[in-house]
Amino acid sequence: MALQCGIVGLPNVGKSTLFNALSNAKAEAANFPFCTIEPNVGVVTVPDHRLKTLEELVKPQKVLPTVIEFVDIAGLVKGASKGEGLGNKFLANIREVDAIVHVIRCFEDDNVVHVAGNVDPLFDKEVIDTELQLKDLESVNKKIIRIEKIAKSGDGKAKKELEILNKFKTGLEEGKNARAIDVEEEELEAIRDIHLLTIKPVLYVANVDESSIISGNEYVEQLRENVKSENAEVITLCAAIESQIAEFEDPEEKEMFLSEYGLEESGLNKMIRAGYELLNLITYFTAGPQEVRAWTIKKGWKAPAAAGVIHTDFERGFIKSEVIKLSDYEKFKTESACRENGKIAIEGKDYVVEDGDIMHFRFNV
Numbered sequence: 001m002a003l004q005c006g007i008v009g010l011p012n013v014g015k016s017t018l019f020n021a022l023s024n025a026k027a028e029a030a031n032f033p034f035c036t037i038e039p040n041v042g043v044v045t046v047p048d049h050r051l052k053t054l055e056e057l058v059k060p061q062k063v064l065p066t067v068i069e070f071v072d073i074a075g076l077v078k079g080a081s082k083g084e085g086l087g088n089k090f091l092a093n094i095r096e097v098d099a100i101v102h103v104i105r106c107f108e109d110d111n112v113v114h115v116a117g118n119v120d121p122l123f124d125k126e127v128i129d130t131e132l133q134l135k136d137l138e139s140v141n142k143k144i145i146r147i148e149k150i151a152k153s154g155d156g157k158a159k160k161e162l163e164i165l166n167k168f169k170t171g172l173e174e175g176k177n178a179r180a181i182d183v184e185e186e187e188l189e190a191i192r193d194i195h196l197l198t199i200k201p202v203l204y205v206a207n208v209d210e211s212s213i214i215s216g217n218e219y220v221e222q223l224r225e226n227v228k229s230e231n232a233e234v235i236t237l238c239a240a241i242e243s244q245i246a247e248f249e250d251p252e253e254k255e256m257f258l259s260e261y262g263l264e265e266s267g268l269n270k271m272i273r274a275g276y277e278l279l280n281l282i283t284y285f286t287a288g289p290q291e292v293r294a295w296t297i298k299k300g301w302k303a304p305a306a307a308g309v310i311h312t313d314f315e316r317g318f319i320k321s322e323v324i325k326l327s328d329y330e331k332f333k334t335e336s337a338c339r340e341n342g343k344i345a346i347e348g349k350d351y352v353v354e355d356g357d358i359m360h361f362r363f364n365v
Contacts, residue, residue, distance in 0.1 A: 005098065043069050097200070104205065104206055206234055208238055283296060318362075321359050
């Protein structure tokens with residue numbers, strides 16, 4: 001699944017520094033290092049300690065982690081919704097991603113000029129929010145014009161749709177992001193075809209200075225308070241530190257560097273994993289002597305759909321799946337021992353795959 005998170009932020013907030021750190025980061029599994037698809041698109045592995053566990057147990061020829069794409073979306077300035085700067089291109093790029101990573105400056109530094117003259121994370125957030133909301137309002141208004149004509153003819157479905165659209169229009173005009181507007185899940189169908197920008201899930205990344213990397217600061221707290229209504233996550237990291245971490249090739253040296261700052265893992269790893277979770281994704285594994293591999297699926301998928309990410313034939317001809325829990329694999333050490341101890345479950349088409357399942361599919365086409 002080619003899933004993308006778009007990294008956005010105003011100038012001088014640390015967005016490009018973070019993306020460059022991602023570019024330089026050495027992937028934990030050498031089989032799938034960071035690579036660049038286009039100048040502003042990078043594919044990076046999702047950190048997962050379970051792969052290491054399976055590698056030690058199975059001893060495969062290769063290990064393939066799951067991945068996520070990050071897109072460095074440039075060109076946002078005030079007025080982007082009206083086409084200023086690289087506005088139209090920026091908004092088109094945002095529309096294509098599955099989720100948004102919004103980098104916000106939460107540090108003081110006289111050597112780094114702020115576009116507004118002073119550090120104000122809520123102002124930064126509002127500028128980008130406003131541009132996206134204005135574009136969404138334009139999309140909603142266009143659809144309202146279309147639906148109004150049908151609703152006036154007495155069409156009941158159109159009347160209901162118009163009511164929902166007006167709810168979004170009111171919310172957007174009040175400065176709310178679409179994801180913060182209180183609607184029922186089924187009501188989202190009314191706006192699904194217009195692909196609203198502010199309906200996308202968002203991860204706020206507070207870029208702090210070195211002294212605030214553990215405890216945060218007042219700017220981070222302001223941001224957390226502000227996004228409560230959006231049910232959005234805020235993570236903190238220091239882009240300057242991340243740039244240094246990305247230079248280390250030796251894992252032990254990297255661990256020593258992190259420990260000096262009291263960190264257990266890099267902020268980029270947190271960001272990558274949070275982006276993965278933001279998209280409501282889980283991982284299942286296949287494990288054999290040739291390879292141990294992580295596969296990305298949406299939470300709630302059933303076994304045939306999960307099999308389909310390996311090959312469409314697996315889904316089309318699905319018969320059954322064999323499922324081992326990682327805890328059982330760790331306990332009994334081998335697949336054959338799991339089988340002997342009754343720890344391989346045979347599951348049918350209605351089985352909902354769980355995060356961390358080790359699976360083998362039976363199919364016939």
